[in-house]
Amino acid sequence: MDPLEISPETFRRLADTIADLSCDFLTTLDSKPIFPKTSGVEVEKLFSTELPEQGMGAEALSALRDVIAHSRAQNGRFFGYVQGPGEPVAALGDLMASILNQNMTAWRSSPSGVTIERTVVRWLAEVVGCSGFVGTLTGGGSAANLMGLTMAREAKIPANERGLRGAPPSVIYASDQVHMAVPKAVAMIGIGRENLRTIACDSSYRMMPSQLEKALRRDKAEGITPIAVVASAGTVNTGAIDPLHEIAEIAHAHSAWMHVDGAYGALAAIAVPEKFGGLAQADSISLDPHKWLYQPLDCGCLLYRDLPMARQTFAYTGDYAKQLSDDPIEGFAFFEESIELSRRCRALKLWLSLRYHGLGAFRMAIQRDLAHAQRLVAAVRDCADLELVAAGELSAVCFRHLLRPDALEEERNQFNMALMKRIVRRGRVYLSNAMLDGKFCLRVCIVNHLTKDSDIEAVLPEVLAAAAEVAIPARSKA
Known part of the structure; x- marks a missing residue:
């Protein structure tokens, strides 16, 4: 037997172990502290070990209990960042994708996988009101934003062949609330962060x-x-x-590409x-199914309307990768329309999850998240010790503890x-x-299909209980 080969019986036993651990984790999720009670030193001691020369066999899986114990438990009270908890049926799709190990470069490398991804991308375009857009799945919003802005640069200042030397001075515009992925992308496409113009926002933090x-x-x-x-x-x-709508009208009137960072919303x-x-x-849109479709990481998407521009931007084919078919289906290659070549089948989990639950179930979950946010907004407004700083149009709620009526801003921030x-x-x-x-805020972001009314009701009592344990900063003497 090959040294890396295992028998079907052994595989089944290992898979059963993983299934048992997974079920135990999911069924006890609500009882776990969301952030593990651990330290950097403890985690390093457990996992920063030497590479074994001889295999441990099934005993290697025993360490997974420590992995689980030192992982964040993203239950219904996880409101950090913008991340879904992971939908279990999708996780099974991810397992199947790993077993099949299809390379999503082109149809010839994965007939079913590539067709499923093209289908899922079409679904995503349709559900956000952009029928006719095409695109590709990515590792997340950062990659999608990078690809969208690369297309924009190539459309306005072609640089793929000769580079940017001699190119006219150029800029990209975004609001002063822009996600850090955009300045990173602006740097990577050669425009430079100094040439990112940040536009002021109104009192609701929307670009003016x-x-x-x-x-x-x-x-x-x-x-x-x-x-x-x-x-x-x-x-x-x-x-x-x-x-x-207004921004698109202005951008296109000035012959600028319109990219929407929709990774969150x-x-x-x-x-x-x-x-x-x-x-x-x-012209292009980033969005993240691993946010508001609750998919396991990673699963982002770039949608765009101009397929020829995508190919102009990303196509470069070596002789070994030339297509052998003129058939429009069988000759399709994602690598002619995106940055990546080798990549896993991200689409399978999303395809399976959507087919299992149906779009209506996801619509209801998103509606629940939005309703939970409004319920929290009302509770913050009713609490004399707290100040509502921002309640956006979606599911992020920012507030702070006032400390005392005469507290200085710096005291409140501390x-x-x-x-x-x-x-x-x-x-x-x-x-x-x-x-x-200038206000340091506590931020609750509800992108979580596990969240119940009781989880929302737990937030403010927990904030106030924690506040009672925090030392009040001493006021400096004048």
């Missing part, structure tokens, strides 16, 4: 079209080429949705399409920073933070 128009006119008068305008369909801090169009007017006017740490340490709910207009 009037300020965008002014910036575009000013730059064009100075001979600067506008490459793209990046609008947000759900900002990371507050869930604000930029005025997409675009899929909420399944439940509240009326909030996303103008989305279909975009207190809320300490409060944030204490809440996480207590492990009963998991929040993140945001800095808004």
